[in-house]
Amino acid sequence: MDEARRARLTAWLRAASGDPALVIEKMALLSGGAIQQNWAVDVSDGRAWVLRTDNAATLAVSHGRAQEFALLRAAFAAGVTVPEPLFLCEDAAVTGAPFFVMRRVAGTAAAHRVVRSETLGGGREACVRALGRELARIHTIRPPRSDLAFLGEPPVDACRAFVADQRAALDRQRTPRPVLEWGLRHLERTAPPPVPVTLCHNDFRTGNIMLDEQGVTAVLDWEFSLWGDPHADLGWLCAKCWRFGSDAQEAGGIGPRAALYEGYGDVDDARVRWWELGAHIRWASIAVDQAERHISGVERNLELALTGHMVPGLEWEILRMVEVRDAA
Amino acid sequence: MLREEPGAADLLATAREVLLNELLPALPPDKAFAARMVANAMAIAARDAGLDAWEPGALARIAALASDARGFAAAIRAGRFDPGTPDHSAAAALLDDLTRARCVVSAPRALGKG
Structure with missing residues (x-):
């Protein structure tokens, strides 16, 4: 400056x-x-x-x-x-x-460091329990809110709204994405009934949460927040694609899913699983967008280019998830 | 072979070894991430260059189920390949094969390899 x-x-x-x-x-x-x-x-x-x-x-x-x-x-x-x-x-x-x-708040959010640490956030279990409590607090924010009017009209059915939004995003893409369509069609066929909507952070994952040795110091990056199904935030955090290689720790690569749910309170696990598939589809779609910024010349950048090559791996995971869910 | 060897895949793999083994240790820490991205890009490009053409066969299989990739995507959305429909297994197998071929280049680890 x-x-x-x-x-x-x-x-x-x-x-x-x-x-x-x-x-x-x-x-x-x-x-x-x-x-x-x-x-x-x-x-x-x-x-x-x-x-x-x-x-x-x-x-x-x-x-x-x-x-x-x-x-x-x-x-x-x-x-x-x-x-x-x-x-x-x-x-x-x-x-x-x-x-x-x-x-300014002290701490580290760097995902690869966080998932490798046994002590950050007060230890794995304590950390994800605290993350559950943070999400529960976020989800106490409910419409209508005049200060958050820019979020627009809350959806009547957040699951179906998600499918529609993701399809609209695919319709804007340069190339068709049959695997993402496959995943979305599965979500449409298996959508749970609507629940009252709350504020969803919508990017609540490892990398966007700052920790020190005692616990959570800050929930960051609120720019994608929307009115939605609160289980979407739990699903985004638990999705395998956001565990940064620490797959056994199902809550964000940090700690056990059960401790996250305990910290949160009332969790409908089946809904969370539905949103975990949704998380893979949404992340794949974002990755396609990021690569397009590079390919189109809007922003020539190696990191964006490489992000595009994450899409096939995400699609493979989507196919496996749909297969398991259809067999169940 | 008319082309001079070593070819693209070999050159990229060899250059990547130099980058990781000789250059990366000599770089300041704040440049390590960029160097690793370059190495990653070279690995993807090397796998791509070393691969036989798989797209014509895949496109023929898509054409057998729908008009083209766009038509296939639209048919999936419309539910034409839902579980219980006659072509469900064929569509699922095709998607698996397409994605596996793409992962071989982009994300071999997703397939449990590399």
């Missing part, structure tokens, strides 16, 4: 915080997601903040900064362990893009 932007940012933060003496002592780009940039901002009087802003290339399906700020506020108020949201700036003229500021 250049001098002029930093000066504008300082002035803006002084006004937002009501502290005319505020000084930015240090700013450093943290390793962030593919969609956002996160800056560590050290501010006078020992204040440690994070500034979150958009990357140049933003996926169309994710929420903007203002919406993410509103979600973070709602989650914070519901007792979810999230960094406290502080200030929102929707004026792109300050730093070049809208941004918000939240308190």
Whole structure:
């Protein structure tokens, strides 16, 4: 961030915080997601903040900064362990893009480190029990909510809405995806009856959850949240494709499924399994999108290119899951 | 053979060994991820280059069940290959074979290999 932007940012933060003496002592780009940039901002009087802003290339399906700020506020108020949201700036003229500021939280979210650790998050069982409690708190947020109006009308039947959304996503693709269609048709045939919808984080998985040795320090990355079936979040976390090679630990590669369910409370396991198949389909579809960004030239990038080559492995898993479920 | 050997698969595999064994240890830690991605890309490309053409046979099998890949996908969505339909097993077997062939290049580990 250049001098002029930093000066504008300082002035803006002084006004937002009501502290005319505020000084930015240090700013450093943290390793962030593919969609956002996160800056560590050290501010006078020992204040440690994070500034979150958009990357140049933003996926169309994710929420903007203002919406993410509103979600973070709602989650914070519901007792979810999230960094406290502080200030929102929707004026792109300050730093070049809208941004918000939240308190900085310590910990690690790096998925491969997390699944290998026996102690992070207070140990495997304690950690996934805590994750269950976090999800239960998220799912206390229910429509209607005027502060979350941007999430749109809640679906009457979240399972059927998911199938319809995924089919619409496939219809936008350049090439047909018979295996994803196979999985979606199975989901349509076996969709459970509707349940009351709640807020779903919709990307609650290892890699997006920050931990220290004591427990969960932050649930991150709220940009895909929606009104849906709460079991979708449990299914996304438990899906084999999000265990980062630690397949025996069914809750996110971190710990046992039973401990996650205990922490959560009332779980309909069959619904979770339905959503686990859905998770593989959704992740495969996202991977196709990411590879298309590279192939189309929108963003030439090796990581995006390689993500496309994850699709066949996900499709193989989808075929195996459908086969087992159809035989049952 | 008119082409000069070693061919694409051999060159990629050999170059990948150099990358992993000689270059990667000498790189600063913050470049290790990029180097591993390059190695991964070379492995995929090497497997692709070493593979016989499997697509014509697959396309012929798709044509026997539906018009083309798009028609096949649409028929699956419409339920034409649901369990209990006459062509269910043929469709399931074809999807398995298509996906296995794609995994051989992209994700051999998904098949329990490599």
